Amino acid sequence: MTAFALRGARWRRRAAPYLLLSPAFALMALLVLLPVASAANMSFYNYVLTRPWAYRFVGLDNYARALADPIFVQAIGVTAVWIAGVVGLQLAIGLLFALVLNENIRFRGALRSLVLVPWATPSVICAFIFMWLLDGNHGIVNAILLGLGVIAQPIQWLSTPGVSLWAAIIALVWHGAPFFAVMLLAGLQTISDEYYEAAEIDGAGAWQRFRYVTFPLLLPTMLVTVLLRVIWTANHVEIPLVMTQGGPANSATTLAILTIVTARGRLDYGYAASLSMWLAALLAVVAVAYLRHRARRLPT
């Protein structure tokens, strides 16, 4: 074989992965990078759909405007509560479901299918279901609590600042907990029984087996699931928007809702793009923290 032919074969071997990945890269560039770059570019312009004559480059003005906007500052806090509430509760409930469904219980197959029902429900439908369940005048939740004597007056779930956000959190927890359950169940099934047997021989009880075997081995799956849910929850608008309209008095306005209201109601695409960039930047901090954590744990 000539040196030329050898070089050709080596080049082909090196290039093959890139060639095989190139369709996926091209699609990513078209569907993800291009829109993100377009939104980033838009954020530097005064781009209000109803005032095309005022379209001009404004540099970082839209970003500065956000910092001076009290609703934006409030929305950051609301978003933090929203993410922590939704992801924290989904993780706790999802983990509980996963642990139960991992046990050798009766009807396990049927239960594993049933647990996916909320996940399969369209989020707008879920929002309407919870909106009426929690309705301050006719909701069944209030009726039950009143009937049990737990409350003396109906709770205005959707009309009380602070409470309305938690009403939306409950709805999204119901909707999204199955995702955690399925992911964590898959993670649990990769843990070899040998670890549990060894722990039992060492005299470990149920809690200790969970604490020293299940939890550390499940942690990578939990972290990646949490990261994904943090990103999805931060961008989620349907449930809180339908249930609360971001209110009352913007008390349930997350950054994602503020962005969509700015784009859809004010038709101020430049400012809305800057808000979405702020949100992306905040999420990037979470993603980078996760990646650094992963990098530290990977063998070198």
Add this chain to the structure above:
Amino acid sequence: MKRSDRRTFLKTASALAVAGASQSFPSPAIAQGVRITMWHWLTRPDDAVWAGLLAEWNRRRPDLQVAVDHVPLAEFRQKALTADQSGAPPDVSRIHPAWLGELDALDALEPLDQRVDGWTHRRDLFDEAIRVCRPMSSRPMIMLPILGQWVYLAYYRNDWLQEAGLGVPGTWDEYLVAAKAMTRPPDRFGFSMRGGIQGWAHGWVNMFYAYGLSIVDERGGIGVNSAQAIERNQWFLDLYRVHRVTAPSAINDGFPQIAALWRAGRAGSFFHGVHAQSSFTETAGDRVIGAPVPRGSNAWTRADAIGMSIWRKSRNKNAAWEFLSWLLEPEQHARINLNPLEPNVPALRSVAARADYQGNRFMQAALAQRESWGLLPYWHPYWAEMADVDWHPLFQRALQGQITSKQMLDQLAQGFERAGMPRRR
């Protein structure tokens, strides 16, 4: 075939083709078969009237087919404006009056005065119906009142008023007395206040104009935060804060919650267009009456229109006009405006005179207050934004006492001031 035979054949074929074509394309305005797009939203998904009309048109006019895209109202403004800015709006669409000002400033809609002036039924149109189709009195007509006029009424549970020994409130002060008398918490609330999005439309704005107040006038004068406006706004806030004549959920209630209160027989009064009558009579039937909106220093009620327009960038304006003017003809206009799911005050005199309208008590109440019909400053560039985005969070904060009536109105005034007077593209 001989040459003469061929000529005869070709002549005959041409004549037949022309005759056929003239039957298929009855209008000189349509040179060839065209397809126009119509963007539409339905107030009720089970509305069969529009589907029937469109099927009929498409059956009658194979040369001019109308393709309908249903766009939800909540998305409509943004999608339509985006489509227009990118050069591909629909040929015709439904238009909300609150968008007229910004669409006029963008020159997005086709002026229609000339076409309407030459239309067969021009004299049958009420003057008010033409007025609502202009963003300002000095601007062209850019909409057709195909869906009649949205006249606002005060809806009352008459049996509750009678129970309290009261008549229909004539003034806003009498209204407060009635609302208090009808309130028996937790089962009955005198006023179903809408504190959520678009809540300004249901009582608040009627009360403002009934006291001769102006939110913003055509010269640019901003009156929304005048001393008297602040006082009246406080009066309205106190319906919730002090007098407690509203449901406790009122602060974030939207129309679905209000309709649920009426269905459950727990609401005593509300202000809404004549088109919404079925939402209030579903449970209480004839016990619900429609009455003129209370007077302040004068009588005033909102009477605007959701209409239909031709988009300026349409390449089929003549075809679009043929279709829209057909919808506005008396027969079709009656079907649209007698639609039990969305009845409206007709824009045509001949249709208003029909027995169906004369027998509808809500229509009668709406027509009886014709002298007080008024328009909102939809021409202002801030109006749509104020109505969709800013009003309800400010109102909700004022309802909670986080800000005062003055602070709420000052912030609205700032919005009007920032946006400035309309400019043309």
